Amino acid sequence: MVVNGRPVRLPEDPRVSLLDLLREHLGLTGTKKGCAQGACGACTVLVDGARILSCLALAVQYSGRSVLTIEGLAEDGQMGPVQRAFVDHDGFQCGYCTPGQICSAIGMATEIERGAPSHVTADLTGTVEASAAEIRERMSGNLCRCGAHNGIIAAIQAACGAGP
Amino acid sequence: MRRFDYARAEDVADAVRYGTRRDALYLGGGTNLVDLMRETVAQPAALVDVTRLASTIEGTETGGLRIGAAARNSLVAEHPAVRQRYPALARAILAGASAQIRNMATVGGNLLQRTRCAYFYDVEGSRCNRRSPGQGCDAIEGLNRGHAVLGTSSSCIATHPSDMCVALAALDAVVHLAHEDGERSLPLTALHRVPGDRPDIETVLRPGELVTGVELPRLPLAARSTYRKVRDRASYAFALVSVAAAVEVEAGIVQDVRLALGGVGTTPWRARHAEETLRGQAVGEPAFRRAAQAELAAAVPRAHNGFKVELAVRTVIGVLNELTREEA
Numbered sequence: 001m002v003v004n005g006r007p008v009r010l011p012e013d014p015r016v017s018l019l020d021l022l023r024e025h026l027g028l029t030g031t032k033k034g035c036a037q038g039a040c041g042a043c044t045v046l047v048d049g050a051r052i053l054s055c056l057a058l059a060v061q062y063s064g065r066s067v068l069t070i071e072g073l074a075e076d077g078q079m080g081p082v083q084r085a086f087v088d089h090d091g092f093q094c095g096y097c098t099p100g101q102i103c104s105a106i107g108m109a110t111e112i113e114r115g116a117p118s119h120v121t122a123d124l125t126g127t128v129e130a131s132a133a134e135i136r137e138r139m140s141g142n143l144c145r146c147g148a149h150n151g152i153i154a155a156i157q158a159a160c161g162a163g164p
Numbered sequence: 165m166r167r168f169d170y171a172r173a174e175d176v177a178d179a180v181r182y183g184t185r186r187d188a189l190y191l192g193g194g195t196n197l198v199d200l201m202r203e204t205v206a207q208p209a210a211l212v213d214v215t216r217l218a219s220t221i222e223g224t225e226t227g228g229l230r231i232g233a234a235a236r237n238s239l240v241a242e243h244p245a246v247r248q249r250y251p252a253l254a255r256a257i258l259a260g261a262s263a264q265i266r267n268m269a270t271v272g273g274n275l276l277q278r279t280r281c282a283y284f285y286d287v288e289g290s291r292c293n294r295r296s297p298g299q300g301c302d303a304i305e306g307l308n309r310g311h312a313v314l315g316t317s318s319s320c321i322a323t324h325p326s327d328m329c330v331a332l333a334a335l336d337a338v339v340h341l342a343h344e345d346g347e348r349s350l351p352l353t354a355l356h357r358v359p360g361d362r363p364d365i366e367t368v369l370r371p372g373e374l375v376t377g378v379e380l381p382r383l384p385l386a387a388r389s390t391y392r393k394v395r396d397r398a399s400y401a402f403a404l405v406s407v408a409a410a411v412e413v414e415a416g417i418v419q420d421v422r423l424a425l426g427g428v429g430t431t432p433w434r435a436r437h438a439e440e441t442l443r444g445q446a447v448g449e450p451a452f453r454r455a456a457q458a459e460l461a462a463a464v465p466r467a468h469n470g471f472k473v474e475l476a477v478r479t480v481i482g483v484l485n486e487l488t489r490e491e492a
């Protein structure tokens with residue numbers, strides 16, 4: 001497995017989740033554990049570009065795959081565009097949900113780019129756009145207890161046009 | 165979590181060979197099974213990873229569509245043929261869970277996901293016949309607002325939670341299975357069992373039997389199909405009631421119809437009584453209501469879920485109105 005561009009050894013014990021591998025074994029504590037049941041999205045990471053929940057993923061299942069976490073988003077020590085937009089638009093308060101929100105938003109942008117419909121897309125065979133309603137639905141897997149959602153949506157809308 | 169052996173199956177023969185081992189379970193995306201193992205509801209001695217088996221989505225010789233069991237839910241909903249020819253299926257998948265979970269969940273795992281009844285999950289504190297046969301059912305006299313009204317028994321009233329399965333039930337889907345003894349196929353509506361006095365036996369699968377794919381038949385009326393889900397919040401919640409429907413109307417008369425319900429049944433509920441009542445009738449609310457009521461006539465509501473009966477009737481009417489709007 002490759003994590004943020006670096007090769008990583010898989011755990012011996014198949015019970016280790018991808019989330020625990022990242023946090024406990026690799027010290028990458030940016031990815032957060034909220035519910036550990038799939039309900040909050042705090043543990044969202046990108047695997048080969050697709051957003052998934054690392055808390056419900058057994059690490060052994062992801063051998064040979066490329067994992068990207070919040071720690072891997074900076075480019076030359078500078079925040080990536082989605083990270084920048086979260087700062088500019090007050091897309092967080094306590095920050096606990098933020099790494100998951102940002103990874104999720106990057107995954108969402110590629111889904112929209114390839115024309116994937118959502119629950120609120122009226123015409124399943126038409127094109128999709130990154131409207132606020134679309135972003136809200138597509139980001140519903142990421143909860144924010146602080147209620148920073150308006151800033152989160154604004155940040156994502158601002159960043160989406162520019163790509164991840 | 166109990167220790168288990170992990171093996172990745174490279175092909176179907178590999179999978180069923182491992183899968184027939186004692187206490188082995190197949191592993192799809194893990195979005196349900198990993199959770200159940202943490203709660204010790206499931207305690208397999210071995211997991212057989214089947215996510216590298218066929219995940220292709222391709223047309224069949226008879227004009228249908230075959231979907232490999234390892235296909236991720238998101239890719240099924242996104243597939244052009246699904247969106248054009250079976251929109252109810254795309255809509256049902258998109259109405260379920262979250263984008264992250266849909267990226268992980270496989271078709272096989274979605275079919276065989278277990279109920280979300282909270283007592284079923286509560287190993288330490290609750291009695292549950294489905295989890296521990298003979299223990300009793302804490303839901304029947306308990307918090308049963310989310311529970312089923314159709315297909316229930318005095319042993320269990322849990323709903324089957326899948327949205328995808330409701331659309332598949334409506335669209336005449338067939339499930340392909342493999343076992344060490346050979347292959348077979350079943351209508352999706354014959355896969356899940358109503359609980360009766362054995363709620364712990366949830367499907368007709370034999371131990372070690374593997375889902376290899378789902379096939380949708382050629383079904384022209386499905387191009388005009390849809391899925392509507394009613395839930396406590398607008399997104400990321402299980403259904404209170406849901407309806408998958410496809411209708412064909414000619415000169416204001418219902419020629420053919422497919423209807424299935426979610427959130428109200430102990431299995432993905434194909435509404436055959438409603439369909440029979442509706443065929444040959446003039447489109448419009450009176451006929452839609454009669455049809456929905458014919459299906460819900462058998463409902464057995466409990467203390468907190470009685471609202472589901474009228475909600476289901478109204479949702480059926482709403483969906484049929486939507487699908488026949490131009491015909492009325």
Ligand SMILES: Cc1cc2nc3c(=O)[nH]c(=O)nc-3n(C[C@H](O)[C@H](O)[C@H](O)COP(=O)(O)OP(=O)(O)OC[C@H]3O[C@@H](n4cnc5c(N)ncnc54)[C@H](O)[C@@H]3O)c2cc1C
Binds near residue numbers: 037193271272
């Ligand atoms: C927070 C949350 C919200 C959710 N909301 C919804 C919702 O609104 N609507 C909805 O429909 N679903 C919802 N789900 C459930 C989700 O759809 C299922 O967890 C998912 O579809 C299961 O697929 P999987 O591949 O991850 O299965 P797994 O968890 O890997 O497996 C599930 C079961 O299927 C068996 N299995 C897997 N593959 C095969 C196979 N090929 N052959 C035989 N047996 C197999 C496994 O042994 C296991 O018993 C939600 C889940 C979560 C965690």
Ligand code: SF4
Binds near residue numbers: 282291
């Ligand atoms: S309804 Fe079924 S799953 Fe829920 S507690 Fe009763 S027996 Fe168990």
Ligand code: FES
Binds near residue numbers: 034037
């Ligand atoms: S920690 Fe994974 S979804 Fe909450």
Ligand code: FES
Binds near residue numbers: 094097146148
């Ligand atoms: S910023 Fe605090 S949980 Fe979202």
